[in-house]
Amino acid sequence: MPVFNRFAEAGRVVFIEYGNYKDKIAVITDIIDSGRIIVDGPFSITGVPRMVINFKSVRLTSLLIKGVQRGIKTHALTKLVTDFDLVNKYLETPEGKRQLARDSAASMNDFDRFKVGWSRAIIKRAVRAEVRRLKGLTKEEAQKSPEEDKDAKQKKVARLNKHRAILLDKLRDPGAICVRPRAQKGRTQKGPSRKLIYAASTSTGKPKKITLKN
Template sequence: MSSPFRRFVQIGRVALINYGPDVGKLCVIIDVVDSNRALIDGPESVTGVKRQAIHFKRLSLTDHVVKVPRNARQTLLTKAVTTADVKTKFANSAWGKKLAAKQARANTSDFDRFKITVLKKRRNHLVAAETRKLVKAANKKK
């Protein structure tokens, strides 16, 4: 019987911080402190996350893994993250696209929301008109 889990806490696992001052930023697990905490690093020059111990509840594990040794130094970690192109890969994933769309919606102005509402009404009107045509055509065939 196979395990339902696919993402494991491991050295080099890329994670998304889901709580605290660095929420929404990517980091790399570089060591496991105990059963509740991990030592993470951004590195700061790439993602803006400083090296720190963080609780597992504040991390969401991604599918991406960077090949780094345990307690990797800043320069080695920076090189590994940039060559693996972690930020671009995450941004192109479904999860990253969903977060980007959520961010874009949060940054809209009142007028942008009004324009979206008008476009939705227009689309719904066109869909309803096509549906009426198809139903009328189907009823004529009977």
């Protein structure tokens, strides 16, 4: 079981999710109470000034700057952040990479998105071609599975033979002169589909309805 090690403490780097400084990072410099903290960018590096912010507006990251004391001054914090190389280290974390990807996607125009989609399609085609080459199959052979086609064909033949046998059993009347299918009227019902076949008989003069189940 993983151990939780992201605590709200002086020197912890946070990501601001709400407010005027959304999508920026800052460093906790002091804790006021259970709901508020004081953060500082500093402004010259991350663009976040020293301010009070709610805990619900930030997300704790895995970065922790050592040597940050509660109530540290801005100039001392700037020196520690510069030595720590905060911005580059944050971009190397998973959170930073996701944020960089979101910023890159947001800055794209229509043509950039088209180029990305075209590149993905080319990569997919190349991957499929390489998989076929490793399997020793052609493009047509890879698109269909012989086992699936064989099973489907056998099931279809068995179903037709079953219908044919039922029809022959029910149409023993020698006076039957025509057999023609009609579409089932009314609301479509869930479950197995049905076919209605009417056989006109010379003996009764009335159509005889036969219901076949798939």
